[in-house]
Amino acid sequence: MxxxxxxxxxxxxxxxxxxxxxxxxxxxxxxxxxxxxxxxxxxxxxxxxxxxxxxxxxxxxxxxxxxxxxxxxxxxxxxxxxxxxxxxxxxxxxxxxxxxxxxxxxxxxxxxxxxxxxxxxxxxxxxxxxxxDPAAATDASGEVAAAALMAKAAYHLERNENEPAIRALTEAVQRAEPVSPLFAAQLYLSLAAAHRANGGAGAYAVTLYRRALSVLEPSNLLEVRGEAWLNLGMLYQELAGNQREPLLEAARCYLSALRLFEKERHPEAYALGHMNLALTYLATPMQEARDQLRMAVAVQSLREALKVFHQESHPELWATAQLNLANALQYLPSSHPEENLIEAVQLYEEILNVRRSDHDPLGYARVLANQANALAHLGILSHAQTKLGEAAALFEKFGEVDAAETARSMLQEIAEQLLVSSQPAA
The missing domain is CATH 1.25.40 (Serine Threonine Protein Phosphatase 5, Tetratricopeptide repeat)
Incomplete structure (x- = not known):
């Protein structure tokens, strides 16, 4: 041989x-x-x-x-x-x-x-x-050298060695860009992800995503472009805090991703894009009339996400989408608020049927409190009182003082309403 x-x-x-x-x-x-x-x-x-x-x-x-x-x-x-x-x-x-x-x-x-x-x-x-071990790029040029350096970066990332990975990806971009701009663009995406993992370089990662997308946009690499828009949206969302403009920029990124993902061909990415779009709209401070429309879009997007995220196949993502849909329905401006509240109560109940108070007691308590709020708005006060009492006890047991105080305050209001309603008419 x-x-x-x-x-x-x-x-x-x-x-x-x-x-x-x-x-x-x-x-x-x-x-x-x-x-x-x-x-x-x-x-x-x-x-x-x-x-x-x-x-x-x-x-x-x-x-x-x-x-x-x-x-x-x-x-x-x-x-x-x-x-x-x-x-x-x-x-x-x-x-x-x-x-x-x-x-x-x-x-x-x-x-x-x-x-x-x-x-x-x-x-x-x-x-x-x-x-x-990855191959050495010593005797390679152009895109072959870039592929070897990409493998070297993967080797370091597997070991949580972010700095050497970033150096390898930076050199890979330099080798690929003159001969293969599209390969370089995908390396920019990997470099942006490595900077995010390294922490403290959010603004630079945004620049890298934008640079990659400017090259990728004319191509037919739909999945790559969609994933890039999705990741850029998540980055804007992480950086936004409660700032309105970065949240709206995140939403624009998710909308760009959803123009590329189809439910039949890319079900998980499609559902994640819809769920993240909804969460972004729900987190955006309301300042203008269009924000009410965005809440309606958020509700519709959560419904789309739940067509893919099922309790059996995606239990955590299902619970997140289900909970946020229930929360959104409580506050959605509507000509039929009672129907929305009834649906919210049912959605909360489905979550409570699968969540265990001993596994995630505080999460369980928050669902109880939210459901109690919807029940109270429907006038089902005794049922709300029971749910809220259980939530308050869990908040107190696990040291959530503010949440416990809020729950106790609501219980007091419910008790007063029940007392008034029990009084005979004059």
Missing amino acids: HQEDVVPIDHPQPIGIFPLPAGYLVLPAVGSAAQHAWTAADETLAKECLAKLMAGHVPERMPEPWRFFADALEGKLDEARARLEADPSPVARYNRFILQADAETYLLLQAQLTGELRIMLDVAAFTMGYAA
Whole structure:
């Protein structure tokens, strides 16, 4: 078993642009020896296809020696591998590994591949769990070097070593940007996430997200763009506190994400976008007439989220959406407030049926208090009194003094109303 002569990789390559496994595949050089001979038409078509791939678009037609890549983009991995089966070239052997990896093949190819192809092999093997350490980027250039540095960053992030990860990602961006702006844009997203994890760099992370999105917007990478808008929205939400403008900017980001996510194709991202949009609108200080409309949008978005987040499949997210919907219904300006209050009481009851007071006593108590408030507004005072008494006891037991005082004050008001209602009419 011997190593091949160094087989250079043609640059640029669409490495890192598309989801795996296609994101690690290497296109054979135009005119290279392959299972399918290159025709003059193939060579012309290859230039057009490469330009589209580098811009994040999937070509309608690809030259025959690159059809395996088209199959991989469509998720037809068996068909992609079959197209490469009879091709003995190093690039084809590498691509077969990417499409169907195993430890034995990795060891075999380690002994055979050289140069940038070997570096990409080690990057892929690290990503797939066949190698403990990432590849060195010493002898690589452009997008191959960036892929190796991205793997190095992942290695550090797995060990909570944020600073070395940030340095690796920063260098990866510098290597990728001149040859593959879309790969660099996705590295900017990873760099923004690393800065967020490192703390104290929120404004800079916003800049990184914006820079990435400015490059990604013309592309057809819908999931990448949607996730970027979603993460930018969450970052604005984290930074906002109670400030109105950053909260509204977060909402604009979520709306941008929801224009890209479909419930059928991206159910969890779709539901999360709707829930975060709702929470943002509900947290925005009300200053103008349009804010009442935003509350109605928040209620509708929470209903959309609950079409995906079910108690059985997403218990925590279901409880969050359910609770916020119930809270919003209590205060939603409406021509039928009683119906909203009745629905809120039912939503709270569904939460109480699955939450245990011994597991999360304070959370349980807050749901009880909110439900009691809705019951009181409906005039169901004795039931509200029972619920609120239980909530007050839990608040006192676990040291929530302010919440306990509020609950006791409400109990006093209910007791007074019950006393008045029990008096015979004069």
